[in-house]
Amino acid sequence: MTAAILTGHGGFEKLVVRNDVPVPQPKVGELLIEVGAASVNNTDINTRIGWYSKKVEAETSNGAAGGIASIDDDDASWSGTSLKFPLIQGGDVCGRVVAVGAGVSSDRIGERVIVRTILRSYADYRPFESWVLGSECNGGFAQFVVAPARETYAVNCDWSDEELAAVPSAYGTAENMLDRAAVGRERVLVTGASGGVGLAAVQLAKRRGATVIGVCAPNKAADVKAQGADQTIDRHGDLVAALGSETVDVVIDLVGGPQFRQLLELLRRGGRCAVAGAIGGPIVEIDIRTVYLKDLTLYGCTFWGDQVFENLIRYVESGQFRPVIARVYPLSDIVLAQQDFLSKSHAGKLVLVPPRRRQPKPTFFNQ
Template sequence: MKLPDTMTAVLLTHHGGIEALEYRTDVPVPRPGKEELLIRVSAAGVNNTDINTRIGWYSKKVTDSTNAGGAEGFENAADADATWSGIPMSFPRIQGADVCGHVVAVGEKVNDTRLGERVIVRNMLRSYVDYRPFECWTLGSECDGGFAQFCVAPARETHAVSCDWSNEELASIPCAYSTAENMLHRAAVGAERVLITGASGGVGSAAVQLAKRRGAQVIAVSSSAKAKAVLSFGADQVIDRDADLPAELGEGSVDVVIDLVAGKAWPTYLQILKRGGRYATAGAIAGPISEIDVRTLYLKDLTLFGCTFQEDAVFENLVTYIENSEIRPLVSRKYPLANIADAQEDFLAKTYPGKLVLVPPQVEA
């Protein structure tokens, strides 16, 4: 296709509230480097990490929940450490950790047989940090992402997918499902009893499906209003998020906890773990500061996993699961890219289960 000179995109102009997002129609179309692809974006999922990055929640000066500053931002967030990497963000930035689209141009070292492929992009990129262990370059944070008509990505980390899914369904996979699969991978989850917090959201619903795929008995924590939806994801049992977990389940009753919430309830997760149990986390939407009784940790021989970096197999496995029809996301609603504020407000309000997806204006092929 003949590439236009400019495109529609949403620019993050600074750390702050929703007002920091600027919808533009005159952003230069990027061009792929030698080992990159240019993707015409069909859809891009809405994720907690995009909101956390916008509001500067990763800054150590912020101790509140995501929702406390999700709409207005945090005045005390420090730009110096408000990103995944701890390196100050360059503005303006096109956010969007999820990308689904079609390859429309390739760099000089990329085979042109890739033109036309429908693809998704690994959001925790490793190419730009030379595949060093425990380092990653995050799409939509350290480089421009999917909230635009076009996006550049490394060819090596852009995966063609063969399936009958909609673009919106595919756009639900990269961030949420890789985050969930990574926690299960790190904790080596198998046919055992697993508790999953935040189970109605994008990552939580993914974790339910992926844990069931591994043969686990899944106990999901969610609001009672979304219990039916969570059961439809495959959960064996749903417990209200305000319940007393040790009283409800019994102490030492769970093999693994997959946690996205943290906050004040965090100590109870260690209480319900069996001796030798495992805890994995990739989020703290209820607040990043929690108390730990170290005696519980060592007397029960527990293992705690913090999960950000992803081994190559995690994303590669997800593509296989899709093509083998082993998982399927729930897309509750899609929005035009121009309505990103409405999408993020609905996300923060936890209005819908599963995933919310943005669709940019489509460019003729």
């Protein structure tokens, strides 16, 4: 099959598209999926350059093209353990089931599916432990991928494969943050609001009845408002001056960086801040007095409860949101897609499409 192979931590030269990669075979409890589309996420770049290593203190864009010189391979992953190369990345998968492993009903063959990015099966469903599709196991930047059957969800809707491929990582992350912070009819601030996760958070917060403020570049303001934001503010400006102290109930933060201290100033007493990214830099300044004197709650959000993805499937099938697709690329243009992603010139998701392949008769691995 054709697949984009990550050969190690580093620059774009570590991404190699090959046409001779063996098609994986599903093991017990797994499915084989022919990938229809897979979208690009910030974690693809972070994983490639080793940004998750605790030795890295700079923002995501530092070394995104050429790699980072000083990292520790042993902790440069979501799980804090070393990755196994070669690796097929891609945490977002939409496709069709073409084969099943032992213990999985053959009735699932033919289903159009998406896969939960944060996988619990491989961690025996222990709380706050997970594997990430495309990190601890091979992902969707290929013609075929295997995934746990119980974490692969059939979806019945009229969306394109490209639209469904935009859902798992971005909308899963956003819904998880909103769920963890128990967002309701409140005033919610979303940082990085024009990106994939940011726009998802705007849409999903709005469906909960929130008044949404998006932080973005001025040239993206119209795009963010089109997805439901009631107000936008310039990401380069003084956030407290723009909104006033203690004017926000919940912050959904995907950026971190030097503005993080201001986010806590914006929160009302008893406010909540959910964090699931640090593209502006992982090392932030906090006045701890602000946290305890205002009775603030800070949520770190990686692990997804089972209800998060189940909610998303329900939202999709009932048409409660629609992803914004900025551009679609053939899988062979994965480097160009990442370059465009890093340019931050788009609003919405960038999606990769592998070459189509004529299928042989469906194979069963559960005899």
